[in-house]
Amino acid sequence: MDLGIAGKKAIVCAASKGLGKACAASLAREGVDVTICARTEETLNAAADEIRALGGGSVQTVACDITTDEGRAAVLDACPNPDILVNNAGGPPPGDFRDWDRDDWIKAVDANMLTPIFLIKATVDGMIERKFGRVVNITSSSVKAPIEILGLSNGARAGLTGFIAGLARKTVAHNVTINGLLPGAFYTDRLKSNLKVHAEKEGVSMDEMAARRAASIPAGRLGDAAEFGEYCAFLCSAQAGYITGQNCLIDGGNYPGTL
Ligand code: NAD
Secondary structure, three states, rough: OOOOOOEEEEEEEEOOHHHHHHHHHHHHHHEEEEEEEEEEEHHHHHHHHHHHHOOOOOOOEOOOOOHHHHHHHHHHHHHHOEEEEEEEEOOOOOOOOOOOOHHHHHHHHHHHHHHHHHHHHHHHHHHHOOOEEEEEEEHHHHHHHOOOOOOOHHHHHHHHHHHHHHHHHHHHHHHEEEEEEEEEEEEEEHHHHHHHHHHHHHOHHHHHHHHHHHOOOOOOOOHHHHHHHHHHHHHHHHHOOOOOOOEEEOOOOOOOOOO
């Protein structure tokens, strides 16, 4: 299926690895010109080369911390009028809420709630004027079902989701959609570092821990980032203009609810 977005411009945040990189790859393959960012220049450039090798749209890089005003300004300077915005950043650390102080909460809210909101604020009016816009916020399955040790993530991402629920219904009349894409367990560096902590705690190997996690998911396996990227590209497609304000789970059937 031709997604009808060749020649569009996209900002994909936090895209040197994992889910962000997969989203950028799927979009570029569709002929979208992507601007990707991450903090470390070397890994960012390596990711850009990998994506370029797939053919398709152009790839430009901005090495920055997207959770800062300066970082967002640099990305917007490089791509001032995006048609597509994929919001992403590192997730907050796990822990017990008794150990978190105001700074911990502010960091989580900054990264996983305010950063996407400020990027949307800077780009959505241009999308409305041009009568095309697709915003995908990479959040987490924790938006649907909280993960006990990820209270910072549960809280900050729920704040973003609540805000978007209102805005997404204001922009859609202009063919500007805003949706959440909610990963379950994808075998990325982030998940590997979480599994490592559990493996060490339980005295088993990483492979064993990954196998146990996979077995706990109805699909019987962990997700592949490329599957996530393809879903993102579809939500950004010309055909997806009637989908907005949704929180789209991609979790191998792990969420047990009927709805
Ligand atoms: P990852 O560690 O594989 O990749 C994270 C990417 O974000 C890297 O490119 C890193 O350089 C970049 N990054 C991190 N902080 C940044 C910042 N401040 N500015 C710019 N770039 C930054 O992680 P992932 O698995 O791809 O996860 C992406 C998001 O999805 C995270 O918020 C994570 O919490 C969430 N998530 C992941 C899973 C999963 O199973 N992988 C599940 C639920 C939620």
